[in-house]
Each structure stands twice: as structure tokens, then as C-alpha cells.
Amino acid sequence: MxxxxxxxxxxxxxxxxxxxxxxxxxxxxxxxxxxxxxxxxxxxxxxxxxxxTPDYIVEAAVEACRNPKYHRYTPAGGLPELKAAIAAKTLRDSGYEVDASQVLVTNGGKQAIYEAFAAILDPGDEVIVPAPYWTTYPESIRLAGGVPVEVVADETTGYRVSVDQLEAARTERTKVVLFVSPSNPTGAVYSEAETEAIGRWAVEHGLWVLTDEIYEHLVYGGASAASLPAVLPELRDKCIVVNGVAKTYAMTGWRVGWIIGPKDVVKAATNLQSHATSNVSNVAQVAALAAVSGSLDxxxxxxxxxxxxxxxxxxxxxxxxxxxxxxxxxxxxxxxxxxxxxxxxxxxxxxxxxxxxxxxxxxxxxxxxxxxxxxxxxxxxxxxxxxxxxxxxxxxxxxxxxxxxxxx
The missing domain is CATH 3.90.1150.10 (Aspartate Aminotransferase, domain 1)
Known part of the structure; x- marks a missing residue:
């Protein structure tokens, strides 16, 4: 033994x-x-x-490489012009109006998820995680001191969880519910009515919501992915949106994501990033600027x-x-x-x-x-x-x- x-x-x-x-x-x-x-x-x-990655995005990066301006440190939270462009893109694509001060540019979606959880979780806080879930979610929650609480959906419901299931998992330690639509790994997409119902439940119980919108544009057959804070404005003060350029623009290797949330939370996450990694690569940020400012063709x-x-x-x-x-x-x-x-x-x-x-x-x-x-x-x-x-x-x-x- x-x-x-x-x-x-x-x-x-x-x-x-x-x-x-x-x-x-x-x-x-x-x-x-x-x-x-x-x-x-x-x-x-x-x-x-x-x-x-589309040619015009690559060309923007090439030009950035030649510009001495981008050979130096830049603000830890992201290039100001990129943050403004992300805010404009969010209004264009989601109908959700935010200020550039509510945006933090991160080294990909994974850093965004971890920093978002780290900014709002204290040790022992519970996060409701619908399963099947992407592998990184529970690990990020644990690293941030939280406790993932799984709520399982299967093929009989199209891998979508119900408000009743979420309520059954809620305890006095529940602080956050994770919401992902479209979903990795299942491809499930919640209807606008289902999205609103989950948001209203969260508001009713004073919960935070972290919503991952990285696949927002990849929907098929008449489906549409509604953005939770756009559908339910009452939730905005306790909602964090995670997104990035990886999937929409075939830019997985460029490593540019972002957080959108209340200003105090974004400031806290920016402080964390200033010590963890400082700014995202300037060349990648300029490429992301070209991506989010361009068309969706x-x-x-x-x-x-x-x-x-x-x-x-x-x-x-x-x-x-x-x-x-x-x-x-x-x-x-x-x-x-x-x-x-x-x-x-x-x-x-x-x-x-x-x-x-x-x-x-x-x-x-x-x-x-x-x-x-x-x-x-x-x-x-x-x-x-x-x-x-x-x-x-x-x-x-x-x-x-x-x-x-x-x-x-």
C-alpha cells in the first residue's frame, strides 16, 4: 500500500x-x-x-509587420481601434450595443474564458455547465477556484438543457450559468424563446451568465443564434460574452479572442492579463481588425x-x-x-x-x-x-x- x-x-x-x-x-x-x-x-x-485565412486579412498582417508602430508594447487590453471595431461588429451582428471600454482582447477564446471566470469567481463558487461541454470549460472553472456542476442533456432533447434542469442544479453556492449556442461539441442551437427563458431564470435568481458566441455565424437550415444580452437587456449587468475570430474567419492559429462585459469585470480581467501575458501580438490584432471590420462573405x-x-x-x-x-x-x-x-x-x-x-x-x-x-x-x-x-x-x-x- x-x-x-x-x-x-x-x-x-x-x-x-x-x-x-x-x-x-x-x-x-x-x-x-x-x-x-x-x-x-x-x-x-x-x-x-x-x-x-482570407487574403485581405493576411495582407493586413503583412503591412503591420512592416510598421514600426506595431514593433512595440501596446495596451494590455487590446489596440483601441480593435476594441472599437469589436464593439461595432457586436452591434452589427448581434444587435448588442456596447462601448469599447467593455471589451478586452485576449490570446484566443481559451484565455478569454479563463479570465472571465477568474474575474468573477471566488473559491467554492459553483458554475452550472450544460453537458456535453467543450473540454476547456470545467478546467477553466477549476483553475479560477470554482466548482463546475454538470447538467446533462442528450439526443432526445437535441442536446439542449431546460430551465427545469438548471433549476434542479441550482444551490446557494451557484454564481454562474454557462450558456453556449451554437454548441461545441454537439452543434445544438437554442431558439430565441429558449435563450430568453434561460436568461430570465438567471435574472430571477441573480446569477451571472457567461455566454460563448464563437460559432455565432455557423448556423444552418434556417436556425439562428440569438445573443443573450441582446435578447434580454435586463441581464447585461451580469453577462459576459466570449467570442473571437478563430472559427468565423478561419483564424484558429492567430489567437485573437475577446471578452465583452460590465466595465468593472473587464477592468479586473485586463489587470489579470497585464500580468499574465500583456498585449496580444500586435500583428494578430491588426489581422483581427481587418476581419471584424470587413464583410462576412x-x-x-x-x-x-x-x-x-x-x-x-x-x-x-x-x-x-x-x-x-x-x-x-x-x-x-x-x-x-x-x-x-x-x-x-x-x-x-x-x-x-x-x-x-x-x-x-x-x-x-x-x-x-x-x-x-x-x-x-x-x-x-x-x-x-x-x-x-x-x-x-x-x-x-x-x-x-x-x-x-x-x-x-
Whole structure:
């Protein structure tokens, strides 16, 4: 029997040691490593558009590189012209009017999420987190001293939680509810009525809401993603919006996100950032300025391609016996249930979990997917359809062939 390691002998702090590696990035890294080794791996793991960043955005960055003005430190909270442009873009796209002083430019959406939680959570404060959830949410909450409280939705409700479920999870320690629409990993989109109902519930109980709008423009089939503070102005004093250029403009590697919220919270988060990272790369900020100030033509083109791929992947997955794949209304993910396949024999193995099934799929047919355990709901797989049409069809065809061999 071994004893716990004394804190004096622990090499990594308990707080950081408890953080799990990002499952989506781990799957993507493994797929890329196998491809680099010459294996014909097709990766459905990373949530990353396969399109290049639009040329006009790249050109703005090139010009910024040549301008000595951007070779120096700039304000920790973001270039003033970018903050003003984000405020204007928010009014244009969401109908939500904010001042530039309510904006903090961050190193991507992940930093925005962490800093937002860090600015409003005290140790032990609870955050209601609808599941399936993106892997970073609960880790950011824990790092900020909070306690994530999961509320699980499944395919029977389109992966959308109800006010009744949220109320059942509320305690005297509840401080924040997380709201994400469109959703990663499920592609779920809440209607305006559902969005307003959740907002009114939060107002009624004096709760904060952190709403992640990173996929705001990627919606399909007549769906629309309503911005919570625009729908419910009463919530604005306790609402933080997180967004960024990564998904809309195919700029995942540029690392520019932002927080929009009450001025005191944004000031506190800016103070934190001033010590953690200082300003976001000026070149990336200038690129983001060109993005948010420009048209949405590029995202419309991407959206048409994603919609086509969405329909293809849903159809092909639902052709597999034992797989149930709802049709997502937003983002670029599908989240099929594979519960009916667990425990069945597939090429001499009987995967008991979606982790084991995902490993089997990678080993046998060289297709990388992310198991539902990464998103708080075992028994599912997440597949991104932000990859080329040919790769998508080839990858799902391999999965179809493998899983068709399942037997009791």
C-alpha cells in the first residue's frame, strides 16, 4: 500500500497537476503524428476550418509587420481601434450595443474564458455547465477556484438543457450559468424563446451568465443564434460574452479572442492579463481588425461548404447500425450516440466504452475521432466536419465498413 505524496515532495502543484490535457488537441496531435509517419490517417478531431485565412486579412498582417508602430508594447487590453471595431461588429451582428471600454482582447477564446471566470469567481463558487461541454470549460472553472456542476442533456432533447434542469442544479453556492449556442461539441442551437427563458431564470435568481458566441455565424437550415444580452437587456449587468475570430474567419492559429462585459469585470480581467501575458501580438490584432471590420462573405462561403458536409456526414453515420446521429443546427460537429455498439465484438475486440471504441477505430481504419468522455458524456463520439469533402467521405466510409462488422 502506498501513501499519498507529501506536499513538500510534490514536484507539480496540486492545482496544475489536476488539469487534464485537452482531449481534442491530443487526438489531433496523434493523428498528425501518424500522418507525418506516412500513415493515411484522416482526422475528425480538431475544430478547425480547413480553409485558409482570407487574403485581405493576411495582407493586413503583412503591412503591420512592416510598421514600426506595431514593433512595440501596446495596451494590455487590446489596440483601441480593435476594441472599437469589436464593439461595432457586436452591434452589427448581434444587435448588442456596447462601448469599447467593455471589451478586452485576449490570446484566443481559451484565455478569454479563463479570465472571465477568474474575474468573477471566488473559491467554492459553483458554475452550472450544460453537458456535453467543450473540454476547456470545467478546467477553466477549476483553475479560477470554482466548482463546475454538470447538467446533462442528450439526443432526445437535441442536446439542449431546460430551465427545469438548471433549476434542479441550482444551490446557494451557484454564481454562474454557462450558456453556449451554437454548441461545441454537439452543434445544438437554442431558439430565441429558449435563450430568453434561460436568461430570465438567471435574472430571477441573480446569477451571472457567461455566454460563448464563437460559432455565432455557423448556423444552418434556417436556425439562428440569438445573443443573450441582446435578447434580454435586463441581464447585461451580469453577462459576459466570449467570442473571437478563430472559427468565423478561419483564424484558429492567430489567437485573437475577446471578452465583452460590465466595465468593472473587464477592468479586473485586463489587470489579470497585464500580468499574465500583456498585449496580444500586435500583428494578430491588426489581422483581427481587418476581419471584424470587413464583410462576412468569407464565412458565408465556408458556411455553404460546412452545410453540405453536415448533411453528408449525418446521412452516412445514420446508415451504420447502432449509431444514432442527430442533425446539428450549428458549429461544425456531429455528436452521434454509439451506446448500442458498446460491448459488441468488432474484429476480435469488445469495446466497453467510447474511449475504447475511438481507439479501435484509429487502430483498425486509421480514422481519428474524439470519445464522449472528453465532453462529460460517455457513449458518444465527436466528429468535426471541418475537413475536405473527399477526406470526409473516405473517413466515414472506413468507419462504416469497420462498424458494420459488429456482432453480439
Amino acid at each position: 502506498t501513501s499519498a505524496t507529501p506536499s513538500s515532495e510534490r514536484r507539480v502543484s496540486a492545482r496544475i497537476g489536476a488539469i487534464s490535457e485537452s482531449a481534442t488537441l491530443a487526438v489531433d496531435a496523434k493523428a498528425k503524428a501518424l500522418k507525418a509517419a506516412g500513415r493515411p490517417v484522416i482526422g475528425f478531431g480538431a475544430g478547425e476550418p480547413d480553409f485558409p 468569407a464565412v458565408a462561403d465556408m458556411g455553404r461548404a460546412f452545410d453540405r458536409r453536415r448533411q453528408t456526414i449525418v446521412r452516412m453515420l445514420n446508415e451504420i447500425e447502432g449509431v444514432l446521429c442527430p442533425t446539428p443546427e450549428g458549429a461544425f460537429y456531429v455528436y452521434p450516440s454509439v451506446k448500442a455498439l458498446l460491448g459488441k465484438e468488432i474484429r476480435g475486440k469488445r469495446p466497453q466504452t467510447s474511449v475504447e471504441l475511438a481507439a479501435l477505430i484509429l487502430d483498425e481504419v486509421e480514422v481519428a475521432v474524439v470519445p464522449g468522455e472528453a465532453f462529460g458524456t460517455p457513449g458518444y463520439l465527436r466528429l468535426s466536419y471541418a475537413l475536405g469533402d473527399e477526406d470526409l467521405v473516405e473517413g466515414i466510409s472506413r468507419v462504416q465498413k469497420l462498424l458494420s462488422e459488429a456482432k453480439a
